[in-house]
Amino acid sequence: MITLSDVQAARARLGANIRRTPMLKADNLSAPITDAALHLKLELLQATGSFKARGATNRLLATPKEELAHGIVTASGGNHGVAVARTGKLAGVPAHVFVPKNISPPKLEKLKRWGAEVQLVGDVFDEADKAARAYAKEIGAVYFHPFADPLVVAGQGTVALEILEDLPEVDTFLIAIGGGGLVGGMGTAIRALKPKARIIGIEPVGCPTLKASIDAGHVVTIDKITTIVPTMSCARTDERVFELVRSVVDDIVLVDDAAMIDAARWLWFEMGLAADLSGAAALAALKGGLVPVAPGETVCALVCGAGPEGIAA
Structure with a gap:
């Protein structure tokens, strides 16, 4: 789907249009959670509040201006939608964002403040995605997929380039998985530049899309999504993303919603x-x-x- 050169090209293309986010060592803690040397890559400080700004902006900058005449359409659990809303503002064109009804109120507010035209459709991402694709075709707009797009995946991979420069001694990467674009993009760069590093993906118990697919040996659709985390609620990944992810990850582990809530509170405290x-x-x-x-x-x-929802949950 992509190679290291695609990730490097994305970095050159992005330039000053995204932030180089800091690394922070997790020390001076009241309750350490590991004996390892733990470092945090703070993509929550990225423009729009997530790594998604990288992929969406790379997609925008690689798209001919004439193709943007009718605007941009996307579907999202929240973070990618906000990133696409920002790209619409950068390009001076409308951004139409379809989101599931369980989107967190703070992310819905962010979407509106970035000027997106928002449609609430369905209970999960996949339903919003179907409606968004149909709408993009209807109005002749460009569709920015959150993970099944090589330019988006390459943009997300630029996170790994920064980590490897700032923390070259890193042994293990822990990377959350929604549709698989982030871990696929980062994994591509990591495997090329530090092949012996361990890459662990993390999915919710209530939506183990990539783990179920890798275990089965082919892409599967999750019949019932029970996690409360809309940004990790993708019932089916893309075939190309699946092949990429299973070629780079060492393992995928599943966490329940309560554990993510507890971890969010730990990060805040x-x-x-x-x-x-x-x-x-x-x-x-x-x-x-x-x-x-x-x-x-x-x-x-x-x-x-x-997102404040992590603290308030």
Whole structure:
């Protein structure tokens, strides 16, 4: 689907249009959760509050202006939609964002404040996605898929380039999974530049899309989604993303919603970070003992999204 050169091209294209987010060592804690050397990549401080700004902006900058004449359409559980709303503002064209009805109120408010035209459709991402695709075709707009788009995946992969520069000794990456674009993009760069590093994906118990597909050996559709986390509620991944993800990850572990809520509260209390539940997923896996680590091992957990809902949950 993509190669390291695609990720490097995305980085050059993005330039100053996104932020280089900081790394933060998790030290001086009242209640450490691991004996490993834990570092956090703070993508919750990215423009719009998540890594999604990288993929959406890369897609925008690689799209000929004439194709944007009728605007941009997307579907999202929240974070990608906000990122696309921002790209619409950057391009000076309308952004139409379809979201499921269980989108968190803070993310819905963000969408509106970025100027998106928002449609609430269905109970899960896949229903919003179907409606968004039909609408894009109807009005002749460009569709920005949140994960089944090589340019989006390559943009997300730029997170890994920054981590490897700032923390070259990293042994293990903990990366939340929604549709698989983030772990696929980052994994592509990691496998090319540090092939012996361990890559662990994290999905919710209530929507184990990639894990179920990898276990089955082919893409499967989750019949019933029970997680409360809309940004991690994708019933079916893309075939190309599936092939990419299973070629780069070492393992995928499942965390329940309560563990993500607990981890979000830990991030707020210990680090002063207001993460959404997907942003707390990597810490939930580590805190719950689902990822074995050795004392002194260098671990990078991606805090991929911001949101007060993680604290309030």
